[in-house]
Amino acid sequence: MMLPAESHPKWAAVITGELKPEFKYLATKMLLRNLRHVYKAYPTRERMSECIIKLRFFFEENSSNKKVLSDLRSIIKA
Amino acid sequence: MDAQLYETEHIQKLITSGKKLILAGDEAVLKKLPRGNWIAGTIPYFMDKDGGKFSKEMIYATVLPDYIYEYNIVVYNQEQLQNVYKDAYTNGFSVIILPGSSDIHYSFSLNSPKYPNFAVRPLVGWVAGTDLDEVGMKEPKVFDGVDPMGFEDSAVVMHVGLPPSKVVDIDIVNIFEPGDGDELRFPVDGFFAKDVIVNGERKNFAEYIRENNIDTKLPLVADTYGTMVNTSFQRVEEHRVFFYAPVFADTTYRIAKPFNDYVQEFEQMTPDGLGEKTFFSCNCILNYLYAELEGKQTIGFTGPVTFGEVAYQLLNQTMVYLTIDEN
Numbered sequence: 001m002m003l004p005a006e007s008h009p010k011w012a013a014v015i016t017g018e019l020k021p022e023f024k025y026l027a028t029k030m031l032l033r034n035l036r037h038v039y040k041a042y043p044t045r046e047r048m049s050e051c052i053i054k055l056r057f058f059f060e061e062n063s064s065n066k067k068v069l070s071d072l073r074s075i076i077k078a
Numbered sequence: 079m080d081a082q083l084y085e086t087e088h089i090q091k092l093i094t095s096g097k098k099l100i101l102a103g104d105e106a107v108l109k110k111l112p113r114g115n116w117i118a119g120t121i122p123y124f125m126d127k128d129g130g131k132f133s134k135e136m137i138y139a140t141v142l143p144d145y146i147y148e149y150n151i152v153v154y155n156q157e158q159l160q161n162v163y164k165d166a167y168t169n170g171f172s173v174i175i176l177p178g179s180s181d182i183h184y185s186f187s188l189n190s191p192k193y194p195n196f197a198v199r200p201l202v203g204w205v206a207g208t209d210l211d212e213v214g215m216k217e218p219k220v221f222d223g224v225d226p227m228g229f230e231d232s233a234v235v236m237h238v239g240l241p242p243s244k245v246v247d248i249d250i251v252n253i254f255e256p257g258d259g260d261e262l263r264f265p266v267d268g269f270f271a272k273d274v275i276v277n278g279e280r281k282n283f284a285e286y287i288r289e290n291n292i293d294t295k296l297p298l299v300a301d302t303y304g305t306m307v308n309t310s311f312q313r314v315e316e317h318r319v320f321f322y323a324p325v326f327a328d329t330t331y332r333i334a335k336p337f338n339d340y341v342q343e344f345e346q347m348t349p350d351g352l353g354e355k356t357f358f359s360c361n362c363i364l365n366y367l368y369a370e371l372e373g374k375q376t377i378g379f380t381g382p383v384t385f386g387e388v389a390y391q392l393l394n395q396t397m398v399y400l401t402i403d404e405n
Contacts, residue, residue: 022304026249027197029303030390033329034191040328054196061168061198064405065245 001069003060004076011052014075015039021074025067031058081140081358081380083126086110089137093223098149100173100236100358102382103137104209105219109226111137116223117151117234119175119206123383125361130371130383134209138382140358143402146170148239153222153232156182160189166199167239171246171400173358174203178218178385180231184269187392188324197390200246202400203235204360205386210367218385245405248389251379251397252306253343256299256332259290266327270320283319295368297395298331308334310364310394322364322386323394340369344376344397352378352401359399360384 004010013019015035023029035051062068084092086107092099093114101108101118108118122134142149152165159182166172176183183205190196206218219228240246263275274283287294294311298321301307309331312320325331337343360381365371371383379397387398 020303025247026305027200027390029305030191031197033302033307034196037191037326037328057195058198064169064242066405067247 001063001072003056003063003072006049006052006056010075010078011055012048014078015048015051015055019075019078021078023071023074025065025071027058027062028068028071031055080143081138083124083131083133083136083138086135086137089139092139092141098142098146098236100140100142101137101221104134105216105228107135107137108221108228114223115149115151116221117173117175117236118221118223119177119204119234119382120219120228121207121382121384122209123363123366125366125371125376125380125383127375127380129373129375130366132372138380140381142238143357145241145244146238147241150237151222152235152237153229154235155232156185159186159233160193162201162233162235163193163195163197163199165235166201166237169242169244170237170239171200171202171248172235172237174201174233174235174388175220176203176205176233176386176388177220177230178205178207180218182231182233183386186233187269187386188267190391200248200400201388201390202248202358202398203388204382204384204398205388205392207363207385210363240402243405245403247401247403249399249401250305250389250393251344251347251399252308252395253337253340253347254297254299254308254334254395255306256301257296257335259333262298262331262333263329264325264327264331267324269324270318271325272318282317284314284317287314287319292333293336295364296334296336298325299334300329300331307393308395310362323392337369340365340371341374341376348377348379352399355401355403357400357402359397360387361397362387362395364395365397
C-alpha cells in the first residue's frame with residue numbers, strides 16, 4: 001500500500017481531530033494522542049509539519065504490520 | 079507463554095543454562111542470582127497460574143523464546159532514556175523496568191511521549207516496587223544481570239530482535255470506563271493538580287473531590303481513540319491532589335464508573351484466543367488491592383503486580399500484555 005505524501009490533507013485532519021477514524025493498533029492511538037497534544041499546545045504550520053512527519057514515519061516503519069496498515073486505510077478512507 | 083513463578087534454584091539453573099530472562103522478585107532473592115542474560119525489578123506481588131500471590135522467596139520469570147534473533151541489555155540514566163525507542167530493533171520489541179518513585183520514573187512518565195521515535199517500536203514494561211509495608215523504608219530497584227547491587231535511579235531495558243516472520247502487538251485490558259459525571263480538564267501537565275476545569279469552570283480539585291464524595295479508588299479515565307487510559311489517585315491533600323501518573327492538559331477526563339466484580343468484568347473484556355501468543359503481561363498493584371486479587375485468577379494472564387505499567391508510555395490501574403504472532 002502506497003503511503004500518501006506529507007501534503008495529503010488527511011494527515012492534518014487526523015492530527016487536529018477533525019477526522020476521528022477507529023484504530024486497531026494501540027501505538028497508533030498513543031502516538032496520535034501525543035501528536036494532537038503537541039499540536040494543540042502550539043498550533044502553527046511548522047508544528048503541524050513536524051507532527052505529519054512523525055506520523056508518516058510511524059506508518060512507514062511499520063508497513064509490514066497488518067494492524068498498522070488497517071489503521072492507515074482508516075485514515076485515508078475517513 | 080513460558081512464564082511463571084519459580085523457586086530461586088530453578089531460576090539459577092535457567093540463568094546458567096544461558097536462557098534470556100525477564101525477572102521479578104524481592105530484592106534479597108534477586109541479589110543471590112548469578113550473572114547472566116537477565117533483567118529484573120523488585121516486587122513481591124504476582125499473578126500466577128493459580129491466582130494472585132505474595133512471595134518474597136519465589137521469582138517470576140518470563141523466558142525469551144529460542145527463536146529470537148538478537149538481544150541487547152541496556153542500563154539507561156535519565157538523559158539517555160530518550161533513546162529507548164531509537165535503540166530498539168527494527169522488528170522486535172523492548173522490555174523496560176523502572177524503579178518506582180525515582181526521578182527516572184517521573185521523568186519517563188512525563189517525557190516519554192516526547193522521546194524520538196515514540197511508539198514507532200513496541201515498548202512494554204513495568205515499574206518496580208516493594209512490599210507495601212516497606213514503602214518509604216526500602217527503595218525499589220532494577221537489575222541488569224551483571225551488577226548485583228541493582229539500580230535505584232536507572233532504567234533497565236532488554237531490546238529483543240525477532241525474525242521477520244514474527245509480529246508483535248501490545249495492548250491493554252482496562253475494566254474502567256468513563257462515568258457519566260463531570261467533564262474534567264487540567265490547566266497543566268503534572269503528577270499533581272491544584273486546579274481543575276469542571277465542565278468549563280475552574281475549581282480547586284481537592285475541594286471538588288471532598289464536596290462530591292468522589293471515591294479515589296476509581297481512576298480518572300480519558301478516552302484515547304476508543305482505548306480507555308487511566309490516571310490513578312495517590313492522595314488528596316488539603317489543596318492539592320497527587321496522581322500515580324501525570325495528567326495532561328488538553329485531555330478530557332471523567333471519574334470511572336464503579337465496578338462490581340473485577341475478575342468477571344476482566345474476563346468479559348479479554349479478547350478470545352490470546353493463549354500461547356501472550357509473551358508478557360503485568361497488572362497494577364491497585365487492581366490487586368482494590369479488587370482483592372490475592373488467590374483469584376485472571377484467566378490466562380500472569381506476571382508481576384506492578385507500581386505502574388508501560389505500554390509505550392506509563393499507564394495506571396491497567397493490565398498490559400504483549401503478544402508474539404506469525405506475521
